[in-house]
Amino acid sequence: MLLLDAISQAIFDKKGANIITIDVRGISTMTDFYVIAEGNVExxxxxxxxxxxxxxxxNGRRPLFIEGVRESDWVVIDFGDVVIHLLIPExxxxxxxxxxxxDGKIVDVNIVVDNKIPSQATSI
Known part of the structure; x- marks a missing residue:
């Protein structure tokens, strides 16, 4: 789960909102986890x-595929076992x-707030 924590922390550090991580192992053949979060604008x-x-x-990981950076209203970053969806609220x-x-399971991730206090983020 350290990878999911690092992803969520990177999103949080840039003031991404409504971070949710879903375990889809056994449900999806595409990936093991989806991380979904929002940015205010493109x-x-x-x-x-x-x-x-x-x-x-x-962390030694490079994306296998990235889509949507040009428009940036919905960016998908595929790391194989984790797929990240970053979207504007609309x-x-x-x-x-x-x-x-x-049908997936919401995953708790640890996010460090102000470099002092661990916080758990689960869903929107």
């Missing part, structure tokens, strides 16, 4: 994308990705 989503990719590179509401994997 530029914010792009900054969160950069933060996640930088954090994962420090896109998140329109597509309601959480509903696609409603």
């Amino acid at each position: 530029r914010h989503v792009k900054a969160i994308h950069n933060s996640v990719c930088d954090a994962m590179e420090k 896109m998140r509401e329109r597509y309601a990705l959480e509903n696609l994997w409603k």
Whole structure:
């Protein structure tokens, strides 16, 4: 779960909102986990994308596939076992990705707030 913590921390550090992690092992053949989060506007989503990719590179991970950076209203970052969806609020509401994997299990992740206090994030 350390990978999920690092991804969530990178999103949180760029002020990403409504972070949710869903365990879809046994439900999806595409990946093991989905992480879904919001940025306020396209530029914010792009900054969160950069933060996640930088954090994962420090952990020795490079994305297999990235889609949507040019428009940045919905960016998908595929690390194989984890797929990250970063969306502006309007896109998140329109597509309601959480509903696609409603049979998945919400995963608790640890996020450090102000470099002092661990916080658990579970869902929106």
